[in-house]
Amino acid sequence: MDLPALGWDDFFANHFSPFASAGFVPARVALEHKHTCVLYSAAGEFSATCTGRLLHESATRTALPAVGDWVVVRPRPGEAQADIHAVLPRRTKFSRRAAGDEEVEQIVAANIDTVFLVSALDEHFNLRRIERYLAVAWDSGAQPVIVLNKADLHSDPAAVRAEVATLASGAPVVAVSAARDADPAVALGAWLAPGRTVALLGASGAGKSTLINRLLGTDRQLTGATSDTHGKGRHTTTHRELIVAPSGSLVIDTPGMRELQLWDLGAPTLDETFADITALAARCRFSDCRHDAEPGCAVQAALTAGTLDPARWQSFVKLQREQAYAARKANPQLARAGRAAWKKITKGQRVRPRLETED
Ligand SMILES: Nc1nc2c(ncn2[C@@H]2O[C@H](COP(=O)(O)OP(=O)(O)OP(=O)(O)O)[C@@H](O)[C@H]2O)c(=O)[nH]1
Ligand SMILES: [Mg+2]
Ligand SMILES: [Zn+2]
Structure with a gap:
């Protein structure tokens, strides 16, 4: 298979270029077991393991290869085996x-x-x-x-x-x-x-x-x-x-997930999913309205009028609480930034979800 058929494009090619001269080839992770991965590449299929150095330098599990990742490998001559030296930055x-x-x-x-x-x-x-x-x-x-x-x-x-x-x-x-x-x-x-x-x-x-x-x-x-x-x-x-x-x-x-626990979901994402609620919140009298019992709360008014489904509102509150919890646990600074972002959104500013994620 050629690389574009596997999803390769300029984004990955640019990140791969520093490795190109040193005898490395790119490959895509098709399957990950505990210690080995199955990879697809222009040269066919490999079974591969991470080098000790990659394992050592990976601060977290997420730095290691996952299904769909593009990795940098050095095939072993004459073998269907390869060593994974690096994981290229993820687009999503x-x-x-x-x-x-x-x-x-x-x-x-x-x-x-x-x-x-x-x-x-x-x-x-x-x-x-x-x-x-x-x-x-x-x-x-x-x-x-x-x-x-x-x-x-x-x-x-x-x-x-x-x-x-x-x-x-x-x-x-x-x-x-x-x-x-x-x-x-x-x-x-x-x-x-x-x-x-x-x-x-x-x-x-x-x-x-x-x-x-x-x-x-x-x-x-x-x-x-x-x-x-x-x-x-x-x-x-x-x-x-x-x-x-x-x-x-x-x-x-993928295997079915009974519980989808959120991972540090940012406020812009909730904004996207609950655009109707964001629009309502922008109309509350107070910009820091907690949509609880404040006078002039557009959310409570919509709930009373029956134009906002209470189950949907509950779902939003729950997701918001959950994401705040995950963010606090993961990174206290980020949690503060998240709250700041949320305040901006409730003031009506439109924030698009990230289209590129960091590695
Ligand atoms: N009636 C009906 N049954 C379906 C349909 N699609 C799947 N099924 C049945 O639903 C059952 C579960 O289907 P799977 O494809 O194994 O479900 P899955 O989402 O892969 O489940 P996990 O692998 O456990 O995550 C099987 O018995 C399927 O035959 C459909 O369109 N109509
Ligand atoms: Mg299945
Ligand atoms: Zn309100």
């Missing part, structure tokens, strides 16, 4: 708080162009979960697309689609049936172009792997039966993996 990254109570950022996927936020139109359907995924997706730098799957199980998928569109802040909303549509790729084709990377995220059992199999045209990924009584899914997919689809797009399958 989707992170969450690692499982357990540690305050550790975990990179779910790197250098993704689009995230398909997959939800099933079944009895577990949950608007609040979509809101939460959307908030993290805006923060990732990738374009979110809300995929409502299992449309065959719902009597009126178009109505849900319309409802979700009202809270999607401009993100496209597509209803499909991965299992039943003649070709589910038709509705999603715009994001499946050659060399473009799409990560599928969503609860276990939502149908991510089923959809990927349909995009691949083969049952490559294991899928799970839905016959579980607790509705918690079965976590059929156990690892993240980047796969080259026949369309030439690069799709990343």
